[in-house]
Structures are given as C-alpha cells and as structure tokens.
Amino acid sequence: MNPEPDQLRVLAFDVFGTVVDWYTSVRREIEQIAPTIDGNRFALVWREAYVPAMQRVMSGQTGWTTIDVLHRQILEDLLPQFGLTQMSNHQRDHLNQVWHRLDAWPDSVAGLVRLKSRFTICTLSNGNMSLLTNMAKHAGLPWDCILSAEIFRRYKPDPATYLGVASLLDVRPDQVMLVAAHQSDLAAARACGLQTAYIERPAEYGPAVDKDISANPANTYHARDLAHLADLLSA
Secondary structure: OOOOHHHOOEEEEOOEOOOEOHHHHHHHHHHHHOOOOOHHHHHHHHHHHHHHHHHHHHOOOOOOOOHHHHHHHHHHHHHHHOOOOOOOHHHHHHHHHHHHOOOEOOOHHHHHHHHHOOOEEEEEEOOOHHHHHHHHHHHOOOOOEEEEHHHHOOOOOOHHHHHHHHHHOOOOHHHEEEEEOOHHHHHHHHHOOOEEEEEOOOOOOOOOOOOOOOOOOOOOEEEOOHHHHHHHHHO
16 A cells, blocks of 8 residues: 555656656757767667766766766767767757757646645756756746755765755655656665655657566556656545
C-alpha cells in the first residue's frame, strides 16, 4: 500500500528525460545546423558521454565543474567525429546552449501545475542553475524553486543532493518524493529515505531505443507521465 499523499510535502524532479525531451530537442537542432549528419547518433553520443565526464568530477579527478562546461568539453570532442570542425566558437557556444532550450514533454506543464496546487515542486537536477533557469523560462515550467547539484557541489547520486533538498526546504527526507525516469536515481534517493515515483518516458532515447519501463515495486508510485502521477496523488 502506498503511503498517504498527505505525508508528502515536496516533489523533487529529475529534469532531463523526466520533465523535458532532451533527445528530440538536441536532434532537431543539430539537424537544422547540419542536415546531412546522423542527428540521432549525435544526440545519443553527446548525452551518453555526460556520465563518464561527470564521474571524473565525482571521483576528484577534476575539480567542481558545471554541466554546461562538461557539455562543451564533450562537444569539442564530438564535432570532429561528425565532420563539423568548421563551426566557429560562437556557433559552438550557441549549440552548447541547446541544453538550455529543451522542450517539455506534452504532459509536463499541465501535470506540474496540478501537482503544484498541492505540493512544493522543485528541480533536483545535475544541470547548473543558469541552465535550469533558462530551461524553465523556455519551456514554461512552473517550479516553486530550482535546486541544482551546483548548490551542493555534488552530483547525483551523492547523498548530499537528495538530503540537501529536505534540509533546504525544512522537511524530513520521507516528506520528499523524487520523481524521475531513471531507476538508478530513484534507488539512490530511497537509500536516503526519500519516497520515489517512476515516470516511464519510453521515448526518452528516441524511437530506435527500446527503453525498459517495467515496474519496480520498491518505488512508491509508478506513473505513465506527470498527468498520471497527479491522478495517483489525488486518488
């Protein structure tokens, strides 16, 4: 049996893939710039490389570095692979900012508005503050507040990020629910005492990738999208 929603005070959202459709947004932009390249592969490789780049920061191999900087470093390695070395620094800067311009999933804004009427809703993302702020403006995301790994100078899944939400918003960890489309993120949050809600997002990696969206009974809730989560929490 799920805990009573009245016990919840805060819904903290993973953003990339959970609330916004990074794949379609990145693929569309690179194909507008260079119509002849494989935009599907470009988007997937750029996103995939972010995890090892982030791990170098987490391991102490490099000092604290924002996602914007990591994305730009990855982009510099990526452009030669796709024959795009002719791009100017200005064009590279603009392309790197695509992560600030990601579109929301069709259900996200309306779902967040419904959830906001009952709970405090915030981000808990590895994206930096300027990125998340610009993205919210671009996509119309109605956050009560924006919380970023940059505040804690730790990337998820470091416990400091999940527990930091509870501390900053003056609630117990079990009064916070992480909402995410990634089971590893949710598992780390549960280990810190948070409740968890899984959002399926089967198309997160595009139509050619068969994403596993099977249920994990360890999660407090399992929802198709944010509208469905709002239904579950109002039942």
